Amino acid sequence: MNLGLENKVALITGGSKGIGFQTAMDLSREGASVAIVARNQDALNEAKEQIRQETGKEVLAISADVSKESECKRIVEETVAHFGKLHILVNNAGTAAANSFEDVDGEAWQKDLDLKLGGTIHTSRYAIPHMKEQGGGSIVNLAAVVAKTPPANSLPSSVSRSAGLALTQAMSKDLGKHNIRVNAVCIGLIRSDQIEKMWQNKRPDLTWDEFSAETGKGIPLGRIGDTHEASNVITFLVSDAASYVTGTSVNIDGGSGNAL
Known part of the structure; x- marks a missing residue:
């Protein structure tokens, strides 16, 4: 199957390790040019070199903290300045934060929301005008299975991720007229x-x-699960093979979720 990713440009936050790194690798193998974002420059450099060696594709590595709006704007600007365009955004940046309600203070709530929800909102806002210029694009927001059915001791992550699912739905409705597709994946134990x-x-x-x-x-x-099992789904969702898929969330959890 031709995924239609040749000569596309993708920006992946949280791209130095795990699912983000594997997605960057797979998109590069399919012919896309990739910009990866993370806070640790050493990890970024290592990831960049590994992708380059295995795929022969140029990779742009950008150190940034996407919990800050100004940094979200900068990573989009640097990606477009380097590659000249932007078609794909994978909002993957995030950390695991799971506690009981009474154990999460205001600072922890704000930090989690700024990173997972704010990072997705702001990076998407700055990426969308460039996707419009290309006649369309694709955004995938990473969430977690707990976003659909939050258990005890899952805060603040489950709430931030649940908000991300609502954001995905709303964005897909607003952006469909611009041929910009917005989907989410809900990650289980990977x-x-x-x-x-x-x-x-x-x-x-x-x-x-x-x-x-x-x-x-x-x-x-x-x-x-393995990271490539998640990246395979993400790669499909951002590709032309999923050209009529938007506003949905896909569980990548081995069947452990309790909601469709």
Whole structure:
């Protein structure tokens, strides 16, 4: 299948590691030019070089904090100044913050909302005019399965992510007339640095496959997901193959979610 990503330009926040990095790698393999954003310049440089070596594509690495509106504006401007255009935005930046309601103070609420919701809002706002110039574009907002059915001790992340789903729906309705598609993916248990540390700290006696099966006992597919399984879905959603898909959210969770 031709995904139609050749010569497209993509901007990916949280692009130095995990799902963001794998998505940048996959989009590059499909012929897109990619700008990756993260706060740690060393991690960005390492990711940039790995993508370049494996795909032969040029990668722009931008150090920024997308919890600040001025930084969101800057990363879009730098991407367009470098590549001359922008077609795709993947709003992936975010951290895991999960506590009970009484344990989250005002500062923690604001920090989480600024990063996950504010970063998505502001980066999208500055990217959209450039997508209009290209006759359309695609935005994918990363959320989590807890955004649909928040459990106890999931704050403030579940609330920020739930707001992100509402934002995705509203944006898709407003931007459809400009041929800009907006979708979300809801991530479940996916292999990450945090999961790797848990494995090494708690069960170093197990192989990864054994640890994955043990940890994923409550997941219908019986294991932890891999980053490429998430990036495959994101790559499809931003591609021409998904040209009639907008305003939806896709669970990437091995069947663990309790809501469609």
